[in-house]
Amino acid sequence: MSDRKQFRDLADPEVAREAIASLDLAPDSETVPLAEARGRVLAERIDADLDVPGFDRASVDGYAVRGRDTFGADEADPIEFDLVGTVHAGTEPDVEVGAGEAAEISTGAVMPAGADAVVMVERTEELTDADAETPSAVAVRNAVAPGDNVMLAGTDVAAGARALGPGTRLTPREIGLLSALGLDEVPVRGTPTIGIVSTGDELVRPGEKLHSERGEIYDVNSYTIAAGVEEAGGEAKLYPHAGDDYAEMERLLLEAADECDLVLSSGSTSASAVDVIYRVVEERGELLLHGVAVKPGKPMLIGELGDSAYVGLPGYPVSALTIFRTFVAPAIREAAALPEPQTATVRGRMARRERYAEGRLRLMPAGLVTDADGETLVYPVDKGSGATTSLVEADGVVAVDPDTEYLGEGEEVEVQLFSPDVRAPTLLAVGEDDPALSRLLDRLDNPRFLPVGSREGLRRLSNTIPDVAVVAGPVDRDVETVDLGGWTREWGLVVPAGNPERVDGLADLVDRDLAFVNRGRDAGIRASLDAAIEDLATERDASRRDLTDAIRGYGVGTKGFESPARAVARGNADAGLGLHATADALGLDFVPLGTEPVRVRANPDRVEKTGVEELAAELETASDVFASLPGYDHDTP
Incomplete structure (x- = not known):
């Protein structure tokens, strides 16, 4: 019989908020020196015990x-x-x-x-x-x-008068008044301490050695959530990874509960046999809620452990941050007596229609972009909640009611920002990743680039969401664009230093049993490779399929433009599809197969947008960038 915990009765989001509100997160008050009181919140009323000034x-x-x-x-x-x-x-x-x-x-x-x-x-x-x-x-x-x-004496503050009330946040002006009253220390609300425990045997802390062959990944949630805790007014305390061992998970959670006002865990909250964290809460505390009718973030836990409050967040980074910001951050701010940021939301129009009909609240990750007139447009970010890069592509979330079937293009929506510091990028570019492009973007103020590949970049440009698409190789589709300029780059096979297998060209991949690492189908350089394979097939009077079947590794493509070269550098492949510049940067050898164009193509409606104009200007004057990269040549429209 299965021992899995099923999400049969998902709680309404409002019930989840009420459950968190019922938890006691508020720490004891403390007294701090006046010099350390800026930004803190008074715990009690301060009355003047002398006139200010004390004389006429x-x-x-x-x-x-x-x-x-x-x-x-x-x-x-x-x-x-x-x-x-x-x-x-x-x-x-x-x-x-x-x-x-x-x-x-x-x-x-x-x-x-x-x-x-x-x-x-x-x-x-x-x-x-x-x-x-x-x-x-x-x-x-x-x-x-x-x-x-x-x-006159007491004109500023009269003795016995109420100087400042409880709940007052101490800014420089309040510090000045307290100084005038002669106070060298003040009673303030305690800062809620939030313990953070990430679970999962696969997690490794940043800075430690990563063993990808074991399926290890760096711990994203601990640091992401810790930053959110600090931003909300709490003090984050990170604990070691609990792994998936019940006894160790229990020990760490109880230790955190003993030392903190709130314990947050991420991962191990879903309905699988190895996800046992809810059992720890049930056996050593009280589980108030398991599962919320919200997407993303359904597997959410709320309860108590000892004298501490407990909330279990989902394991995927975007889900964890979304649930934290929506449900947990407001509770931390309340415990810290900090107001909800006034600039934490923006309004904009949907850049395209988005369908939705799942019968539960959807917290749709959304990105921001501005049009040529500076109006804010909102687009859905949907890479799956497990994609870490969604954290930097998404600027916030749009709450979509359960009964909403779709959001129409042009419909006004409210975006709850992940942080008050979030601002729309000055330029939203998509398409082919490239070392020259990276250098160009470094010269712009607050650009955003999404390396989705040339084919996908053009597809997105056809949906009119991005400002520009960077397209490499023989990739084209019927999309109206404005060519801003570009360059050419030398592509070919990246091989180990010294070229031990004496790889001479594409024919070696076909005729010899060499391990090859390819790029994904959306990459422009992959289209250049396919065109070269087609030419070789014609030359041999063979089918293209015969040649690709003969290349060991052709059918599996990597996303990153350096990934094939790095596989070669690790000794995992004899050759990889890549650029001359990449081989040079990694100290590898290179077998040239040709050159390909890279063009920056703009959304016709955005050519007068400041960020697009600045990129176009850099393209015209950035000869130094292309001169610094082997195999590159500057080209203009």
């Missing part, structure tokens, strides 16, 4: 007087006052002002006894006796009332 002080440079003595003074008939001394800021007055007397005073200085107003220095004139070296009197040409140009 002059707000201008001038002369402290009794206001009533200046009545009637003007430019035509000034009133003379006897000078009785000077008061400087930061010193205690040693004079007293009586009737008809004045004391020179600096801005911020304590008002001397007897004085209740200050005449600005610009409205006075010092009077000096003929036989004296210093002024003995001052002529006042402006009347002032009691209190004029004086900041």
